[in-house]
Amino acid sequence: MSETEPLRQTPLYAKHVAHGGKIVPFAGYLLPVQYQAGVMKEHNAVREGVGLFDVSHMGEVLFTGADALANLQHLLCNDFSTLQDGRVRYSPMLNEQGGVIDDVLVYRYNALRYLMVVNAANRAKDVAHILAQQFGDVTIEDISDRIGQLALQGPKAQAVLETLVPAAQIPQKYYSFIDGVTVGGVTCLLSRTGYTGEDGFELYFAPQDGEALFDALLTAGEPFGLMLCGLGCRDTLRLEAAMPLYGHEMDDTVSPLETGLGMFVKLEREGFIGREALLGAGVPTRARIGLRITGRGIAREHFPVYAGDVLIGHITSGTHCPTVGPIAMALVSAAHTTPGESLLIEIRGAKVPAEIVPLPFYRRNKDAK
Amino acid sequence: MEIKTDRVYSASHEWVLFETETTATIGVTDFAQSELGDLVFVNLPQVGDAVTAGQPFADVESVKAVSDVYCPVSGTVSAINEALLSTPQMINENAYDAWFIKVENITDKSPLMDADAYRTLTGE
Numbered sequence: 001m002s003e004t005e006p007l008r009q010t011p012l013y014a015k016h017v018a019h020g021g022k023i024v025p026f027a028g029y030l031l032p033v034q035y036q037a038g039v040m041k042e043h044n045a046v047r048e049g050v051g052l053f054d055v056s057h058m059g060e061v062l063f064t065g066a067d068a069l070a071n072l073q074h075l076l077c078n079d080f081s082t083l084q085d086g087r088v089r090y091s092p093m094l095n096e097q098g099g100v101i102d103d104v105l106v107y108r109y110n111a112l113r114y115l116m117v118v119n120a121a122n123r124a125k126d127v128a129h130i131l132a133q134q135f136g137d138v139t140i141e142d143i144s145d146r147i148g149q150l151a152l153q154g155p156k157a158q159a160v161l162e163t164l165v166p167a168a169q170i171p172q173k174y175y176s177f178i179d180g181v182t183v184g185g186v187t188c189l190l191s192r193t194g195y196t197g198e199d200g201f202e203l204y205f206a207p208q209d210g211e212a213l214f215d216a217l218l219t220a221g222e223p224f225g226l227m228l229c230g231l232g233c234r235d236t237l238r239l240e241a242a243m244p245l246y247g248h249e250m251d252d253t254v255s256p257l258e259t260g261l262g263m264f265v266k267l268e269r270e271g272f273i274g275r276e277a278l279l280g281a282g283v284p285t286r287a288r289i290g291l292r293i294t295g296r297g298i299a300r301e302h303f304p305v306y307a308g309d310v311l312i313g314h315i316t317s318g319t320h321c322p323t324v325g326p327i328a329m330a331l332v333s334a335a336h337t338t339p340g341e342s343l344l345i346e347i348r349g350a351k352v353p354a355e356i357v358p359l360p361f362y363r364r365n366k367d368a369k
Numbered sequence: 370m371e372i373k374t375d376r377v378y379s380a381s382h383e384w385v386l387f388e389t390e391t392t393a394t395i396g397v398t399d400f401a402q403s404e405l406g407d408l409v410f411v412n413l414p415q416v417g418d419a420v421t422a423g424q425p426f427a428d429v430e431s432v433k434a435v436s437d438v439y440c441p442v443s444g445t446v447s448a449i450n451e452a453l454l455s456t457p458q459m460i461n462e463n464a465y466d467a468w469f470i471k472v473e474n475i476t477d478k479s480p481l482m483d484a485d486a487y488r489t490l491t492g493e
Contacts (some may be wrong), residue, residue: 022406033406038461039432040407232406278416296454298410298430319432320409348435 010056011148011210016220019228026231027120029057034230043236043322045227046196050154052217053229054193055202056210059123059144061116067136068114072106075133077256079266083108086174088193091264093126094274098281100250100259101124105193107177115189119246135272148210152217153237155364156224159199163220165190174199184263186218195234197241198364236321242290242329242360243314248301248317249288249329253282258289259331260359286313287334290359291343292327293318295352299328299345306344306351307336313346324361328354370491371399373465378487379441379479384465391475393442394468397429400491402464406431408457413469420446420472422479427469429457438469441471443477446470 007030016023023031031054034042045051063071072080076299078091085108102122107115109110118126127142134140152160157168161170161183169181170190177191185208194200205213220225235245255278257265262278267278293299304311312335318328328345336343339358344351372378374388382401386394402408410430425437426446433469448471453459459467482490 033433038407235434296410298435299437319429322432326410 011207012054032230034232039232042229043233046154049225050156051229053151056148057120060116062141063114065138067138077265098277099252151194156199160221186213196237240362256343258284258286290357291354297347297352304346374484377481381439396468399464411457418446441479444472444475447473
């Protein structure tokens with residue numbers, strides 16, 4: 001995305017304005033950072049009830065053809081050979097140096113058709129990389145402008161959907177999806193995924209259907225206390241769940257092993273970009289940790305982290321989170337990962353104490369679903 | 370957005386309630402708290418600190434960002450509202466009750482406006 005490119009509206013832009021959303025530029029799009037209720041209430045609605053997010057800025061790249069899987073296996077470090085129809089899998093996408101170009105979700109419709117969902121800010125870079133690597137019998141299409149996306153998140157998300165969709169058409173397993181589901185008269189790909197640490201769904205649809213779907217979900221959600229949610233609480237929710245955010249916990253210079261994504265890197269599998277670099281680099285010298293700020297202050301991205309007088313790394317994300325208080329994630333020397341250890345964060349000139357805590361900061365009670 | 374007529378306002382969205390010519394209470398406006406969003410952290414100066422008109426004297430943090438609060442007067446801090454340190458959301462709840470500091474020995478002040486002018490500034 002170039003800085004001079006005009007900001008774009010999602011299919012729900014008019015709805016955000018009509019509902020009092022506070023609009024900010026984000027990844028080239030005009031999106032609500034919050035509505036009138038504010039970040040705290042929106043955050044709590046997702047933890048305790050249900051919230052609705054516009055995530056239409058996300059990019060989608062369609063892979064079709066006999067070599068669709070082979071291309072994905074080359075581009076991505078997770079293993080998609082075992083992915084079944086109707087299932088979703090997460091993966092970093094690496095460069096030759098083993099740094100992270102982006103982190104993506106892959107949806108398998110069938111053996112010949114896959115959808116990759118990418119971060120909006122990386123879309124142009126991703127597509128250029130993917131097309132440069134393309135081989136064999138595959139058609140690769142950036143269909144982002146033909147797809148809108150809403151996220152319905154929270155413990156009551158399923159109950160809201162059940163008022164609109166027959167139970168058999170609601171995906172039951174986390175990271176599974178059903179295509180062609182009619183929700184409030186709108187044809188959707190209905191996916192049980194999300195970026196909040198709660199149960200929930202993401203719905204993909206044609207842009208012209210966005211407003212009708214938005215209204216249907218809003219109306220169906222009303223008896224459940226559904227709250228419209230902005231980017232502000234999307235960030236606090238994902239941070240509490242310790243979900244990494246591209247450009248913060250990782251970028252082109254950070255390896256997925258350093259930032260704690262090793263379980264999504266199948267090093268034993270040959271033939272993916274970045275594998276040689278990761279093998280050559282050996283045991284990571286940096287690690288992603290969780291910090292609870294025990295002194296007075298809020299740690300923000302880029303703030304230096306010290307063990308005593310020694311600079312050991314920097315904050316990658318941090319704020320005061322509604323459910324768990326002042327927390328941060330940091331990328332530090334791998335020698336400092338033991339929960340309980342005290343570190344210092346430099347907050348605008350003052351060194352403020354913090355304690356290493358296990359990640360995630362927040363884990364939902366899955367039995368209570 | 371509420372704007373009280375008993376006090377004056379700075380262009381950077383602080384309110385000043387003068388008790389005398391040289392003593393005043395200072396806070397941020399309802400407009401400011403609304404723009405800042407849910408506040409989660411406040412830093413205040415200490416009693417006895419010198420403050421300078423047009424310079425930052427406190428900072429407030431919302432979930433997303435840190436913002437400086439500018440002092441509309443020059444003088445000496447005579448009291449701070451310690452309750453804000455533990456309960457920053459008081460500012461969101463009632464910006465005109467949630468004062469930040471009291472200043473004495475005021476020697477200078479920023480250009481300040483009355484409620485009507487401030488209402489015009491904030492487009493109300």
